[in-house]
Amino acid sequence: MPPVRRNFPESPLMPSLRSIILVLLVTVTLLGCSTAPPEGLRPVTSFDLDRYLGQWYEIARLDHSFERGMSDVNATYQLDDDGSVKVINRGYDTGRQAWKEAIGRALFVGDRHTGSLKVSFFGPFYGGYHVIALDQENYRWSLVAGPDRDYLWILARDKTLSADIREQLLGQARVLGFATEKLIWVDHQRIDPRE
Numbered sequence: 001m002p003p004v005r006r007n008f009p010e011s012p013l014m015p016s017l018r019s020i021i022l023v024l025l026v027t028v029t030l031l032g033c034s035t036a037p038p039e040g041l042r043p044v045t046s047f048d049l050d051r052y053l054g055q056w057y058e059i060a061r062l063d064h065s066f067e068r069g070m071s072d073v074n075a076t077y078q079l080d081d082d083g084s085v086k087v088i089n090r091g092y093d094t095g096r097q098a099w100k101e102a103i104g105r106a107l108f109v110g111d112r113h114t115g116s117l118k119v120s121f122f123g124p125f126y127g128g129y130h131v132i133a134l135d136q137e138n139y140r141w142s143l144v145a146g147p148d149r150d151y152l153w154i155l156a157r158d159k160t161l162s163a164d165i166r167e168q169l170l171g172q173a174r175v176l177g178f179a180t181e182k183l184i185w186v187d188h189q190r191i192d193p194r195e
């Protein structure tokens with residue numbers, strides 16, 4: 001016996017419902033890929049990309065799925081021929097007991113002397129990378145915000161940061177509205193085989 005086919009007329013609400021869902025998906029996608037700094041935050045000026053290039057160690061971060069369970073995290077920034085910045089993030093996945101690496105690309109959002117960039121690890125989708133505090137004398141540490149106050153990193157050229165600088169950066173982040181009590185302090189016990 002052939003299957004019974006029932007043809008139901010399409011509801012007149014279906015096209016508008018589809019449109020609403022599509023608009024919501026596009027809006028959520030665009031909001032999730034914001035490259036502007038969070039409201040009220042100003043990236044550093046007199047930013048010198050040449051001095052910022054090289055390796056940085058992640059001292060602390062707010063938790064996110066893409067770094068969950070990671071220790072020994074570092075980031076290397078290299079200038080590409082096209083003027084973009086190659087971003088190489090590496091860390092040790094404690095669950096899988098293996099090193100992981102992600103390679104991305106960063107571009108300035110505006111003026112090259114302002115520490116505001118957009119970074120992509122997934123094709124055309126960019127997120128904000130905003131240097132909001134920086135050791136402008138020696139480029140030894142930086143405080144970096146993402147597209148909103150759920151993203152924060154403390155970076156340093158060494159695997160440790162002095163207590164006074166740590167407290168200074170925590171104080172700045174707290175005043176700017178970041179949940180510093182939720183920071184994860186990154187362990188740097190392993191030696192990256194690529195170092």
